[in-house]
Amino acid sequence: MPYGPDVLASFDPRRTPRRRAVREVPAEPDLVVETADGRFCGAVVVLGSAVDAGERRDTVTLEDRAGRRRVFPLLPAAFLLDGETVTLVRPAAAAAAPVRRRTASGSFAVERGSARVARASRIWVEGVHDAALIERIWGDDLRVEAIVVEPLGGIDHLADAVRDFRPGPQRRVGVLVDHLIAGSKESRIAADLARTGCADYVLVTGHPYVDVWQAVKPRALGIQRWPDVPRGTDWKSGVCRALGVADPREMWRRVLAGVDSYADVEVPLLRAVEELIDFITATS
Numbered sequence: 001m002p003y004g005p006d007v008l009a010s011f012d013p014r015r016t017p018r019r020r021a022v023r024e025v026p027a028e029p030d031l032v033v034e035t036a037d038g039r040f041c042g043a044v045v046v047l048g049s050a051v052d053a054g055e056r057r058d059t060v061t062l063e064d065r066a067g068r069r070r071v072f073p074l075l076p077a078a079f080l081l082d083g084e085t086v087t088l089v090r091p092a093a094a095a096a097a098p099v100r101r102r103t104a105s106g107s108f109a110v111e112r113g114s115a116r117v118a119r120a121s122r123i124w125v126e127g128v129h130d131a132a133l134i135e136r137i138w139g140d141d142l143r144v145e146a147i148v149v150e151p152l153g154g155i156d157h158l159a160d161a162v163r164d165f166r167p168g169p170q171r172r173v174g175v176l177v178d179h180l181i182a183g184s185k186e187s188r189i190a191a192d193l194a195r196t197g198c199a200d201y202v203l204v205t206g207h208p209y210v211d212v213w214q215a216v217k218p219r220a221l222g223i224q225r226w227p228d229v230p231r232g233t234d235w236k237s238g239v240c241r242a243l244g245v246a247d248p249r250e251m252w253r254r255v256l257a258g259v260d261s262y263a264d265v266e267v268p269l270l271r272a273v274e275e276l277i278d279f280i281t282a283t284s
Contacts, residue, residue, distance in 0.1 A: 022077045023084065026091035027060050033088065034080040040070055047090060060088055103140040104261040116146040121172040121280045123149045124161070129252060130176060130212045136259050138273060145281050155186065158204075159193055167201035174276035180206030203279045207268040210235045213255050215269040220258035 025031070027044045034041040042062030050059050050071070058074040072078065076087045101109040123142075125131050131151045135142070142149065152161060155177060167173050177186045190204040209215045210229075213236065218225050229238030236248050245251040262270055 023086050024089045025081055025086045027074070027088040028091055031081075033062070033086070035072065036078050036080060036085060038080070040064065040072075042068075042070070044088075045069065058090060104137045105141050106262050107141055109140055110144045116144075118148045119146050119280065120170055121147070121174075122165070123147060123174045123176065123276050123280060124152050124158075125149060125176045126154055126178055126212075127151050129256075130178070132256055133212055133216070133259065133265070134176075134273060136256060137262055137265065138277070141277065145277065147277065147280055155189055158189055159196065162193060162196075162198060162202055167198055169201065171201070172280055172282075173202045174279050175202070175204040175206075176272055176276060177204055177206030178212055179208065179210050180204075181208045203276060205272045205275050207266070207272050209266070209268070212269070213239070213252070215266050216255050216259055217264055217266060220260075220264040221254060222258075 025033075027047055029044055031044045032042065033044070040062060042064040044060055045063045046061035048059045048061065048071070049056055050073070051057075052073065059071050060074055061069055061071050063069045074088050074090070077085050079086055079088050103109050123134075125134065128151050131149050134149055152158070155175070158175065162173060165171070165173055175190075177190060180186050180190065186206065190206075193202065193204060207215050214226050223243070227239055227242030229235050229242070236251070240246070240248050240251050243251070245254070258264060
């Protein structure tokens, strides 16, 4: 039986029109589109979902110029945008804004800051415990500002140390003093230093507590209050006896471990250290 002409003989795949890919468009609020059948035109107001034939589908609510609203499934090629057939899709979730980390002092951390040469200016403290507590809270800030904290081993010879340091406009000294109250030895030393004519470049400030330990809030250590220590008794030794701690070094470890941020120390210490940092950086 003879066959008819070959129906594929004239087929040329190069001449066959390709179906255009339908562009996906995020269904952003207020985007105006028309349904593919031309029966409704409106702005995107709500994205939602609905169950259709047992399957959950994304939906879009459009509102026309008269305020009428209709809900449509987000089907492929179901809408027209400026005459172009498009597929509406859910917008990509916006990336969450990065959370700025705060330092233990409460300031915003400076991430990936470049190393800086230390300032000639210094903050002096009475002992290593003062220095460790300042590092615990203000360490990040001090490194950003390139400030070095140095323990003096007491302030009985503060005037001599200042004279040897030779302070000036770019070479300031901030001194943190314990027990800076009226009539104390520390207050007399600070007053004597102020009369030497170096006040423009030296700032002595401090807190009223007998020792920097006491500037840590008792609740940070899990106690109600710091023990009362009789006059004439070494304060740290008296505290250790009252709290049942044999070694002052162990007590200090507990004190320092209880401090996580500025919220764990008393306001007079916070105010004093912040004042010293401001004084040292005033020449920037």
